Amino acid sequence: MTRDGAVTPAIGVALFGATGYTGREAARLIAGHPAFRLAAIFGGPERHGVPLATIHPSLRGVVDDLCEALPENGRLHPLVAGLSARGIRFALLATPEDSSMRLAPALLDAGLRVVDLSGAFRLAGADEFAAWYGCDHQAPGLFARSVYGLTEWRRDAIAAADLVANPGCYPTAALLAILPLRRAGLLDGAAPVTVHAVSGVSGAGRRMREDLMFCEVEGSVRPYGLSRHRHLVEIARIADLAPGDGLLFVPHLAPLERGLICSLSARLTAGAGPREVAGVYAAAYGETPFVRVAGDDRLPSTGDVRGTNACALGWTLAPGGRHIVVHAVIDNLIKGAAGQAIQNLNLMAGRPETEGLPR
Ligand SMILES: NC(=O)c1ccc[n+]([C@@H]2O[C@H](COP(=O)([O-])OP(=O)(O)OC[C@H]3O[C@@H](n4cnc5c(N)ncnc54)[C@H](OP(=O)(O)O)[C@@H]3O)[C@@H](O)[C@H]2O)c1
Numbered sequence: 083m084t085r086d087g088a089v090t091p092a093i094g095v096a097l098f099g100a101t102g103y104t105g106r107e108a109a110r111l112i113a114g115h116p117a118f119r120l121a122a123i124f125g126g127p128e129r130h131g132v133p134l135a136t137i138h139p140s141l142r143g144v145v146d147d148l149c150e151a152l153p154e155n156g157r158l159h160p161l162v163a164g165l166s167a168r169g170i171r172f173a174l175l176a177t178p179e180d181s182s183m184r185l186a187p188a189l190l191d192a193g194l195r196v197v198d199l200s201g202a203f204r205l206a207g208a209d210e211f212a213a214w215y216g217c218d219h220q221a222p223g224l225f226a227r228s229v230y231g232l233t234e235w236r237r238d239a240i241a242a243a244d245l246v247a248n249p250g251c252y253p254t255a256a257l258l259a260i261l262p263l264r265r266a267g268l269l270d271g272a273a274p275v276t277v278h279a280v281s282g283v284s285g286a287g288r289r290m291r292e293d294l295m296f297c298e299v300e301g302s303v304r305p306y307g308l309s310r311h312r313h314l315v316e317i318a319r320i321a322d323l324a325p326g327d328g329l330l331f332v333p334h335l336a337p338l339e340r341g342l343i344c345s346l347s348a349r350l351t352a353g354a355g356p357r358e359v360a361g362v363y364a365a366a367y368g369e370t371p372f373v374r375v376a377g378d379d380r381l382p383s384t385g386d387v388r389g390t391n392a393c394a395l396g397w398t399l400a401p402g403g404r405h406i407v408v409h410a411v412i413d414n415l416i417k418g419a420a421g422q423a424i425q426n427l428n429l430m431a432g433r434p435e436t437e438g439l440p441r
Pocket residue numbers: 098099100101102103104105124125126127128129152175176177178179181199200201249250251284285286287288289414415418419
């Protein structure tokens with residue numbers, strides 16, 4: 083029981099990376115969830131004993147707990163065995179790849195089920211990871227065990243998984259837009275799919291970087307990461323397109339705190355038109371709680387989904403009717419990260435997919 087007499091939610095979740103941006107959103111969502119309990123919170127090495135709400139003042143009165151620290155000697159097994167002994171069955175990693183690669187094997191060994199927000203387990207294997215992330219993988223054996231967590235397309239596999247690789251923010255929006263057309267065979271394979279994307283600055287996380295300081299980003303939009311962006315290979319892998327010849331990805335940084343839009347253009351197969359396009363989107367998302375599809379009567383904007391776990395899609399055909407442009411907007415910190423992670427935890431714990439999530 084809590085102090086106000088309410089029943090304490092039963093399912094304990096340990097949150098790592100709680101002091102970051104996606105960690106803040108995850109902490110808020112878990113604290114307000116009817117079935118999950120924020121049972122342990124971890125920040126970076128310097129945060130031991132610090133109240134989470136002093137780092138995220140917006141959590142004052144929502145999460146009053148202190149951060150725990152990871153052991154400095156790097157020996158994680160006693161710590162994760164302790165989590166298991168406290169009845170904690172789930173872990174959410176809102177940490178960078180190097181920390182997730184270290185944490186996930188120890189947590190899985192102790193019997194916890196893990197949702198990882200980083201890119202550590204999203205690709206096909208250690209070679210592809212090394213090529214795109216520029217470092218060796220520390221737990222290559224886990225690729226075979228991880229399930230890519232794009233909820234709307236992998237519900238059964240996610241429900242049964244013990245390691246879910248939560249998708250990146252751009253891939254979430256881009257794939258929700260591409261997959262219905264791609265799987266239905268409506269895209270002409272002779273022409274590349276081009277994804278133009280714009281993201282707010284929180285997409286890069288909270289750590290200090292000179293090129294992300296206010297005076298560097300305010301009042302200006304710039305492209306970045308054109309040929310080497312890690313999300314290019316992630317989108318390409320899941321959509322089964324070749325990076326470069328089959329898929330181009332052109333991300334931009336905009337002076338927004340949060341939110342992103344992916345606008346993808348592609349050529350339709352001969353004979354495909356508005357009726358077929360509307361049909362495949364209705365079939366893919368007509369029954370889903372978080373993906374809203376509109377045609378070109380009201381194209382979506384990032385403000386439509388701010389603070390929610392929704393993805394809003396809108397599409398239009400270019401003059402001549404052979405080329406389609408599809409727009410997908412999400413809140414990068416919610417549907418692009420912490421919200422989709424809770425959506426996946428809901429499935430893994432046998433809870434309703436929508437539980438505890440803002441629509
Ligand atoms: N931001 C997004 O829109 C977004 C979307 C999808 C996925 N992601 C992914 O989600 C993860 C978190 O992203 P974020 O934007 O929340 O990053 P962030 O704001 O930079 O937060 C990173 C968190 O990880 C902790 N951390 C860093 N090094 C650590 C270490 N060696 N040991 C333990 N904890 C450590 C940090 O702790 P301290 O700050 O206390 O040191 C902080 O709590 C990343 O892998 C990112 O790629 C982010």
